Amino acid sequence: MAVVEGAGRTVDEAAVRARARDFLAAHDEAAGPPLDFLRARFDAGLAWVHFPEGLGGLGAPRELQAAVDEEFAGTPQTDTGRLAIGLGMAAPTILAFGTPAQRQRFLRPLWTGEEVWCQLFSEPGAGSDLATLATRAVRDGDEWGVDGQKVWTSGAHFARWGILVARTDPDVPKHRGLTYFVCDMRAPGVEVRPLRQITGEAEFNEVFLTGVRLPDDLRIGEVGDGWRVAQATLMSERVAIGGTPIRRGGGMLGAVLAAWRERPELRTHDLHQRLLRLWVEAEVTRLAGVRLRQQLAAGAPGPEGSGMKIAFARLNQELSGLDVELRRDEGLAYDDWTFRRSESVDFFGRGPGYRYLRAKGNSIEGGTSEVLRNIIAERVLGLPAEPRADKDVPWKDLPR
Template sequence: MSTVADSTRVADAAHQVVRDHDPTEVPVHEFLAATFDAGLAWVHFPEGLGGLGVPRGLQAVSDTIIQDAGGPVPFSLNPIGYGMAAPTLREHAGTDELKREWLRPLASTEHIWCQLFSEPGAGSDLAGLATSAVRDGDEWVVNGQKVWTSLAHRARWALLLARTDPDAPKHKGLTYFVVDMTGPGVETRPLRQMTGQAEFNEVYLENARIPDAHRLGAVGDGWRVAMTTLMNERSSIGSSGSRRGSGTIADAVALWASRPELHTPVLEDRLTRLWLRSEAQRLTSERSRALATVGGPGPEGSVGKLVGAELNQHVYEFCMDLLGPEALTYHDYTMRDLQRGEDYRGPLQQRFLRSRANTIEGGTSEVLRNILGERVLGLPGDLRADSGKAWKDIPRG
């Protein structure tokens, strides 16, 4: 089928969903479930699993029609679900029945997902994690601690990377699971951020049981499965909106338009440069999506995340400089939980504080530069003293 025909098919499906389910009238869950059934949740997924089997670049066709009609941005409601869990489940879950069982409520945002990867002793060195999973018949018994887990307090399901063979080298002894966050032995504790929010958490797993059917990929093949998650994470975090002027730059432009009394030539020049950088990132993301096959993104996706994270920080730094002393008037440092449907970004001052995490979450900028240097540019890799050693023999602090 030609690209023109595919584009027409996607557009027709999106218009039909909007006609049958007015996004300004029906509940969000119902509308997003309808987009899944129409194959518009992820257009490059197979039919019946939220897609139409067309090139991933055509997602922008559907998104533009739906959002112009007042529809939601599903990634903002279930970011880990849409950006990371869905492509991982599609590639590695055992059966189509199980994939659909997880994907439809994920797409409707009835089930929020989180990602149990980082640990107190394994952040940038993810492969050094210590959370263990021991097989017991048709189940796995999991013990350990995870940290920096965004939305764990609201999540129904989690992507879990655990160690199943301490005698193997650290990258080889890992296995990947889906864990029920409401099950016995799973405890979530919120972590307060400097914004006053409790957006992310630490999670304790104590004899938590996972059925073997909820294992993704083969035993010991968890690192390869995790790469699917991480490449999609960095691609989704780094992607800009599909429309000109969308994304965080829209906040700066809106502030500029609303406060003409604060304008100066220097600030106008800064805003212009930021807008041009944002537009360059958007066009790069569009080109990447257009060139993408039905499969997942590669290491090149780290470019968007690296550039986007630093751009976000510069955008909100500009906003604070424009506001001047008013930038200090942020009083909501009280500990609070983010509820469903709440604008997690808050006022501009909060967005500025939150942006400091952008160059850490989803892979630090230093890690991303290593990935781009080694896997895209072909530069020599870092020396790794623990290469080939059994995980149990690697010294840990």
């Protein structure tokens, strides 16, 4: 049993459950707006129990979150799809590198859903090699002037804030001249344009930053330390994508199993063998995710998340392909090509054609599978690093 002692108290599962039940006894979720209930839950330390007290948590072990979530089943919940970037990426980064004032300002409305976040990392000329990004931030007194272009920005069309990495020193090698900011998505000079995807929708965007003024108190971490902060964000992102809790037989596998059970006339021996193989792989991946989440320390995920993210992407793509193949001609139909500005990925509210097409993005978003394999090879397996001729070259001298 996980136990934390401090300040004259013991925090274990029984204590956390008791605290949650006392809260529910004192707060009728039907008596007022859901937002009021969520705010009170955060203030009671029952949002992220592993976060510090006063910041939505109790300083308890992360694994106790499952007990809290069980107690709060059926009550108002945060929209984890719409808030995925804020919850999975911005929050742990702000906790790890933000100032006390930044933590107090951003974490509560981030968790309650009052403020949505997006990620301003990738650029047209800096995709897999993020450190070559060209968006510039130039200091002017207590402000920074930002100019550049970002791409593949999920949710920028409804986000209030964006986590932004910009180049503040072009005279040093690419990894050393970066700084991490919070970008006000409503600031003058921020322009968001939709990117229509193969599915017909536009959950992604390109974002143009022209003379955007950001106060220095929106900087996260030290000037020039943006690469280290960004790495923490990216590790959290990969855990959020690949390590999301899934019940046994759930997720994309569940959609295939439903078709298999409902349509026995579609079954063949070869499809059965493929489904059995993918079932085993999905179960191994699920259990590996359980172990990964148990090992995580708050705000400091390791490279193991890269392996989980690769496994998630490959399984989603293979399973969605099997789903289409299993349904034969029916699987080739597409339910809706209408252009829409979606606010979250809805794998299971749409048909198999949508799942098949959307899953193609899983091996790109959150870091391409090729880059993640390099991370695993170097940081987990200890293999020699690839030659990097530009490692010690000032960014301004790199060919672009």
